[in-house]
Amino acid sequence: MATSLKHVDPTEPLSRFARAYAALSTTGVGRFISRHLCWGLDPILLRLTSGRLASTLVFPTAVLETLGARSGVGRRNAVIYFNDGTDVIIAASNAGATRHPDWYYNLRAHREVAFGGMRMNAVVVDDEAERSRLWALADRVFPAYATYRVSAADAGRSIPLVRLVPW
Numbered sequence: 001m002a003t004s005l006k007h008v009d010p011t012e013p014l015s016r017f018a019r020a021y022a023a024l025s026t027t028g029v030g031r032f033i034s035r036h037l038c039w040g041l042d043p044i045l046l047r048l049t050s051g052r053l054a055s056t057l058v059f060p061t062a063v064l065e066t067l068g069a070r071s072g073v074g075r076r077n078a079v080i081y082f083n084d085g086t087d088v089i090i091a092a093s094n095a096g097a098t099r100h101p102d103w104y105y106n107l108r109a110h111r112e113v114a115f116g117g118m119r120m121n122a123v124v125v126d127d128e129a130e131r132s133r134l135w136a137l138a139d140r141v142f143p144a145y146a147t148y149r150v151s152a153a154d155a156g157r158s159i160p161l162v163r164l165v166p167w
Helices: 016-024 028-048 102-109 128-141 144-154
Strands: 061-067 074-084 087-091 112-115 118-124 161-166
Touching: 028 061, 028 074, 061 102, 074 102, 074 128, 087 128, 102 118, 128 144, 128 161
Parallel strands: none
Antiparallel strands: 061 074, 061 112, 074 087, 087 161, 112 118, 118 161
């Protein structure tokens, strides 16, 4: 079922509540809850509410649908996003964990994905200047990304950014 994706302008200022909620998501408890409860619950919430409600509350979230890298079985994951022109940008942050999220490996194997019910092609952003520009925008949308990048770097991982290009 296609949902209407909200256009997310990354230059819009965040509310105090959003900044506080992002700070909570960088704590050990916040990361644990996100990884072990919210990531399974959010695709269901988004489906039941036609994309209006997820545990991320104030952060723009939609369902990314991929095919399993090895199995070819459909997978659904909720991810935070923002727009860069007509494209959608997502970060494979995995809350700063030591490895990339499974969905990242899936879209590397199968570039054709659906996001918010829209068909798109996934392209990993490799250009460092473009990554820097997009990270500056991503941090405005979800400030916890800055902390996640530090955690990932400490584990020897660089968080990929993915550009989703509509068909």
